[in-house]
Amino acid sequence: MEGQQICSQSQAQYLETELTKMLPNVVLQMSEVNEQCIYKVPQKFREENNTLVRMEELKLEYLRRFLNRSKQLSMKHLFQRLIEKEKRIRSCYGEPINCNSNDFLTMILVDACFIIEHFLRFYTGLASIDIDPLSKSWLVNDVFHDLTLLENQLPFSVLEDIFNSAKPDFIGPIRDVESLSFLSITFHYFRKYNYIGIRENTIDSPKHFTDLLRTFMQPSKIHHESLKVGYMVNHLPSASQLSEVGMVFKASSCKCLFELKYHHRKGVMEMPCLTIEDRTETLFRNILALEQCHYILSPNVTQFLFLLNFLINTEKDVNILVDKKIIVNWMGDANAVVKMFNSLCSNVIVSYMSEEYCTLYHDLIKFHENPRNKYKAIFYHEYFNTPWKKASTTAAVLLLLFTLIQAICSVISLF
16 A cells, blocks of 8 residues: 555656646746737637647646645646546546657646646636736637537546635635635536526535536426336427427427426417527537437437427418527528537437326327317418418408308398
């Protein structure tokens, strides 16, 4: 045991020495940043591919800043803690990481300290001030985006442990960081996706950021729903098909994506409002991947997306949901929304569905196949599905009505 400890200290000393050598070489020329007003157009605006320019240098700069304000812990100590947990950290990844111990631990430490420092600066407001390295580099949005990707995740426990061990004495505006948990700072960073206002003291620590974003989309009670095994319908009527047979779609005031309410007596389907923007697909795709790999027995986001995939087949379906304020389409093109949902659910398997969704699917199919509603749909198609048909049908009805009134008046006049 003593030999292992000595070996661990030796490796930590070596890693500290090697990483320390890299820090003085980072020169970001921040002293004149306030004078900058003419910029080279970023590569991301020249071509479609997103290139993270100078990202490694920025990570080292953030590492240095993080260590400078940490009073109680050295880089060597941080490495020692990671060495003790290396096997456990590696086990968090679905595929083997093909790099040696030193490279792996250095990568984890640099990335972890970068994330913590970035979150701290974002929380205190320095991320929006010129002295922040990211504020003038067009990387803020890219970093935010990359932190949501499943394949880029670090175990949350590692980030939490480094944050708690370092106890950063953050020199900056106003807020008392020492009294905060890393979870609360993470909540602040991703607050855009906290749709229903979940509080950090009501959940356990997530496995990583993608796991947290999934939690933001659902109330805690949904985890305890009963499940039906192997139930999945092959088809569900689209929003336009259901509308044609009399179903009314209504926007719900609830912000939780899974609060779907179907009033079968009135034929009213209440759904929460969903905003679709450029990165919505990426967010959903990563959560889908997480559920396919880890939450097979509770695919809550997956079954919701499958429902939308069935409801949205054409631009007409999108326009109906947009008109009802169920979808806010920031992408502009309705066809882009159709392609997004259809591609999201491609090659995705749902073996387990909640009791609520099974019942909902059954009710929607039953409503659509109701003969009374079908005749209503046929009548609509024959006489009201175009403006010209509406006008001609209305004219014919009025002509028939006037003829009937004239006939009645003629009969009355005879007596």
